[in-house]
Amino acid sequence: MLDALNSAGQALNRKEGLNNDIVRIGALPTAALGILPTVIGQFHKQQKDITLQVATMNNTMLLAGLKSGEIDIGIGRMSDPELMSGLHYELLFLESLKLVVRPGHPLLQETVTLSRVMEWPVVVSPKGTVPRQKRRSAAPEPGL
Structure with missing residues (x-):
């Protein structure tokens, strides 16, 4: 940069x-x-x-x-x-998606899998953002 x-x-x-x-x-x-x-x-x-x-x-x-x-x-x-398109870009670093839950959340008591996470309400990045697109490709769900 x-x-x-x-x-x-x-x-x-x-x-x-x-x-x-x-x-x-x-x-x-x-x-x-x-x-x-x-x-x-x-x-x-x-x-x-x-x-x-x-x-x-x-x-x-x-x-x-x-x-x-x-x-x-x-x-x-x-x-x-x-x-x-039409822009020159360079990858500076990679971001990973993180799961964040409150202390004592039931997911902390078990092995976390994507299917278990999706049983709970989740907050995701706004429409049109790459993190949201990655989340959709990992676990497509109607209405998101």
């Missing part, structure tokens, strides 16, 4: 007659609070004259912002190939 920011900063540095160069970043809230602060700190050590503007948004908004030119770089999730 630092390489992408540096490339954007170097491209701006090559443009003549521009002051206060800005790189606009769209990021999922988890990225904005997780990995982005460290990367921004490293970037500013190398590119002191570039201003970074960060906006948090969902993945659909992020892809639309990249395509419209409203943002320069996006830090989001892989999406349907159709939604990502």
Whole structure:
């Protein structure tokens, strides 16, 4: 990710007659609070004259912002190939889905299987997100 920011900063540095160069970043809230602060700190050590503007948004908004030119770089999730057409992307890391239950939940008393989990109400990611699509492919269920 630092390489992408540096490339954007170097491209701006090559443009003549521009002051206060800005790189606009769209990021999922988890990225904005997780990995982005460290990367921004490293970037500013190398590119002191570039201003970074960060906006948090969902993945659909992020892809639309990249395509419209409203943002320069996006830090989001892989999406349907159709939604990502025309964009250059690089896989930074893999996420795994997690099951979270309250202390004392009956599932903690037994070996957890997907079929047992699906006997309980579950909260899943919003429609159109990759985690939700992965969940649907693992256990398709009407109405989700």
